[in-house]
Amino acid sequence: MSENAPAGLSLGDTDNIDEMYLTFALANEEYGVGIAGVTEIVGMQRIMSVPDVPHYIKGVINLRGKVIPLMDVRLRFGMPERAYDERTVVIVMDVGDAPIGLIVDGVSEVLEIPPAQVDRHTQFGRSASRPVISGIGRIGDRVAVLLDTSVLVSDTDISVPNDLVAAE
Template sequence: MPEDLTRTARAEGQPLSETDNVEDMYLTFALGGEDYGVGIGGVTEIVGMQRIMGVPDVPAWIKGVINLRGKVIPLVDVRLRFGMAERAYDDRTVIIVLEVAAAPVGLIVDGVSEVLDIPPAQIDRPGQFGRSRSPVMGLARVGDRVTILLDAEVLVADGDLALPAELEA
């Protein structure tokens, strides 16, 4: 991760050290004016927007696929996944590539913020919000803000991200 994205939420201004636990680290990003985060352990890279090839007969929040260095990666527009208004992609829009269930998946977000070290003591476990499995795994207290921590596996689970065999070839 680039150095300028890294800071700790437990002690402002204190740099991350070798002893920091990767399980407590989250890549945070903006989405509709709110802060969200995913565990850094599953993040493989952050790339700028690329040409997206549409795939028929998938939910609207699955924008299509990209070919990233020979890998076909399905893309989830997180705004659409959460029922937010669609927004034109701009120069801050990025794709966060994650490994989810041993397969790459890209999350399209408004912009990446930083990597935060958030100890479990600062994370409140939310209720299920009326769903049997919510993609919200926790609500982190970071200064005077709340960062919504997401379970990437649940986030992409509602859609069938498996591609037809002819597209994988």
């Protein structure tokens, strides 16, 4: 995690990183992504628009010399657009060897959710393709929709053209 991570978000002493999820808010719901793929959390920055991408790809940012495409997760899920504010953050992740930034309303906390507390019913998302929901995590009396980030960003039309990506 980065020094830019909000206070109180740390992995601490974890035994199994595969059971750790970074939870975040979208509208009034709680979602989670596996912490293993999260590289850092940063505040909103100037976004450079990129033509010919889906409406939920807001553009790219230059983060310490690395070009990161940004996906507004609200728009990806068909939710109404919302103005970015001081709580809006970008969760930078490595998904399939490529960085992506997920714009979310705000991060909540890192939670350990053991497999016994995750419902993985196959009826989530009745599309023919793989569902973006990997399960529903139960945390006390709360629930978090756990996302499969590889499916979330799997659309081939969201890749940034190679000439925009800075050489590493």
